[in-house]
Amino acid sequence: MKLSNDELILEAEKEIRLERESTLKIIKLFQEISARKIYLERGYPSFYEMVTKHFGYCAGSAMRRINAMKLVREMPQFEEKIETGELSLSVAADVQSFLYQEAKIERPYSINAKIELVETCLGKSRREVEQEFARRNPEREKRESQHAISNDRLRVSFSISKELNDKLNYLKDLLGHVDPSMTTEALLERLAELGLNKYDPQRVANRSQKRGEKKAKSQKSRENGKARETNPSSTSAAEVKRTRYIPAMEKAVIPDDGKGCTFVSETGRRCGSHRFLQRDHIRPFSRGGSNTADNLRWLCGEHNRARSCNWSH
Ligand SMILES: [Zn+2]
Structure with a gap:
């Protein structure tokens, strides 16, 4: 490239204008894709997952585009500011996430206050x-933030109350016999395991399956010597009143491969x-579906909801 210095600058300026134009075009296409929830039929649990995995944006770029998309959806008058560069993608995204956090702590902004904030920025x-x-x-310093410092480590920062800190230290003392110099990370790891054992539906199901197998084994050994019953489960099922509740034994027998949501898109992508x-x-269930393993499967919240409102299988 044999360009003069001035020509180089002009050329760069021209390309930057085009880049901003296409950024805005992408944002507007994203608005439509997100509004039609196309990500669900393509096997993604959220629009964010589709932007990162299908369109290939890294986490930060995806969040900037999605947040900027939300901002101009509500305030389309700022679209041209993105095009002119007066409103950068990062600032648009920061404003949107600030407004979201404010609304979450019950300090919602009126539309005029939002417009005033964007204009200020x-x-x-x-x-x-x-x-x-x-x-x-001024309370913003309490908010949580995290960023990757390597492929498998994150730097997380948030402030906690003195009271919570005392509780955590007390818990570390109680666990002193396990690890006398327990780090906060190690403590959180233990707490996460405890929480997952209680709330992770797959772990709960695996446990009840094991319990069921154990029970069945001991029952079998008790019945040892007796004539075999033809089909004990069908007689007992008939006695049980039909109920939407999925009994523990049947919870257990749904195949659990640990890979999450089983929704598969037409293109063969599993949500996970x-x-x-x-x-x-x-x-x-409302159309006579049973609670047996062959009629049950795992779905994430999004696919479960989408299915119950507009899919029929
Ligand atoms: Zn899903």
Whole structure:
């Protein structure tokens, strides 16, 4: 490339204008894809998953585009500011996530207040915008943040109350016999295991399956010598009142491969999300579907909801 210095700058400026134009185009396409929930039929549990896994954006780029998309969906008058570069993707995304966090702590902004905030942030750097947020909500320092520091480590930062810190230290003392110099990470690991044993539906199901097998084994040994019954499960099932509740034994026999949501898209993509994973009746209970293993499968919260409102199998 034999360009003069001036020509190089002009060329770069031209390409940057085109880049901003296509950024806005992508954001508007994302709006439509997200509104039609196309990610669900393609086997993704969320639009974010589709943006990272299908379109190949890294986590940060995906979040910036999705947040900017939400901002201009609500305030389309700022679309042209993205195009001119007065509103960078990062700042648009930061403002959107600030507004989201404010709404979450019950400090919602009216539409006029939102517009005023975006206008205040036009042409500012991310650092200046962060200062603006801190001025509006000094409690912001309490918020949680995390970023990857290597492939398998994250730096997480959040502040906690003195009371919670005392509780954690007390718990570390109680566990002193296991590990006298327990780190907070090790403590959280133990707490996460305890929580998962209680709330992870797959672990609960695996446990009840093991219990069921044990029970069946001991019953079998008691019946040793007696004539074999033809089919004990069908007689007892007939006695049980029909109920939507999935009995523990049958919870257990749903194949559990530990790979999460079993929804598979037409293109053959399996969702695999563990978010709000729950058992689902393949033939709906309301249409006579049974609680037996062949009528049950695991679906994530999103696919379960989408299925119950507009899919029929
Ligand atoms: Zn799913």
